[in-house]
Each structure stands twice: as C-alpha cells, then as structure tokens.
Amino acid sequence: MKKVNVTINGIQVYVPADYTILQAAREVHIDIPTLCFLKDVNEMGCCRMCVVEVKGSKTLQAACVHPVKEGMEVLTHSAKVMKARKATLELILSNHDGDCQTCTRSWMDCELQVLANKLSVDTIRFQGNPKERLDIDEGISIVRNNNKCILCRRCVSACKKIQTV
Numbered sequence: 039m040k041k042v043n044v045t046i047n048g049i050q051v052y053v054p055a056d057y058t059i060l061q062a063a064r065e066v067h068i069d070i071p072t073l074c075f076l077k078d079v080n081e082m083g084c085c086r087m088c089v090v091e092v093k094g095s096k097t098l099q100a101a102c103v104h105p106v107k108e109g110m111e112v113l114t115h116s117a118k119v120m121k122a123r124k125a126t127l128e129l130i131l132s133n134h135d136g137d138c139q140t141c142t143r144s145w146m147d148c149e150l151q152v153l154a155n156k157l158s159v160d161t162i163r164f165q166g167n168p169k170e171r172l173d174i175d176e177g178i179s180i181v182r183n184n185n186k187c188i189l190c191r192r193c194v195s196a197c198k199k200i201q202t203v
C-alpha cells in the first residue's frame with residue numbers, strides 16, 4: 039500500500055494513502071470528536087462534529103470521511119474549528135429532548151453529554167423546532183426514544199449492515 043506524509047497540528051505522520059484524516063490523527067493520539075462515525079458501519083460524515091482545517095481548503099472538512107493526501111497540513115483544534123464544533127453541537131442540542139437528570143443514558147454513558155461537557159456547552163443560543171412528543175418504542179431488544187434522536191443514522195446503518203433487518 040502506498041503511503042503519504044501528512045502533518046497534523048505540526049506532527050508529521052506517515053500513513054497509508056487510503057486513510058482518512060481521522061485515522062491518521064488517531065495514529066498520533068490526537069483526539070478528534072465524533073458522533074455519527076461508527077467504523078465500517080456508519081461512515082457518512084453527517085454530524086460535522088469531526089470538522090478540521092485543511093490548509094488550502096476554503097471550508098472545514100469532516101475528518102471521518104476526508105481522505106489524506108501527500109503533503110496535507112491539518113489543524114484539529116484551532117479556534118475556527120472549536121467555534122464550528124460548538125455551534126454544531128448547540129444546533130443538535132436545540133432539537134434534543136435534553137432531560138439529562140432523568141435520562142437513563144446520563145452519568146457518562148452518553149457520548150452527547152460527554153461531548154457537551156468537553157466543549158463547555160452550557161447554554162444553547164438556538165431555538166429548535168417545537169416537536170410533537172413522540173411515543174417511546176420499547177421493543178424486545180431495543181428501546182428507541184425518537185424525542186432524543188440526533189439523526190446520526192448509526193442505528194439505521196447497524197440494523198441494515200450488521201443485523202440485516
């Protein structure tokens with residue numbers, strides 16, 4: 039496999055040419071937050087939590103799907119990146135039934151909550167669409183609360199690709 043040189047936050051890394059920026063960053067233990075990404079199952083770049091700056095690119099890129107390239111220079115935690123991630127998370131939370139105190143996923147079993155803490159999201163500047171309260175789907179093997187859905191599509195991909203249902 040051909041390999042390429044990439045610089046991430048000033049650190050040089052030599053990785054296979056078919057790697058994404060996220061994979062390359064993990065090689066050098068740089069933590070890029072993700073929400074929708076589920077390796078080999080859900081790799082569609084829809085939540086935008088993993089955005090990074092790529093030198094020469096006008097817009098921020100989703101690290102989980104953006105391929106590396108020889109000579110690429112990436113910034114994963116610049117002020118611009120952190121501002122974008124925080125705003126994205128606020129938008130997600132503005133449409134989320136965030137009753138953490140009574141939620142079964144609370145107390146660090148919730149990726150969304152952990153991320154909100156990490157990005158210091160304590161107030162939400164945006165007003166989400168008032169939604170009709172949806173019934174909780176309590177199946178035999180899975181409980182699905184659509185009032186908390188953040189549209190990451192991981193459950194859809196897991197059902198389709200792994201369970202084939």
Ligand code: SF4
Nearest residue numbers: 136137138141144148
């Ligand atoms: S899913 Fe997570 S963020 Fe949402 S209410 Fe439950 S604990 Fe809070």
Ligand code: FES
Nearest residue numbers: 083085086088102
């Ligand atoms: S984790 Fe990359 S876009 Fe969601």
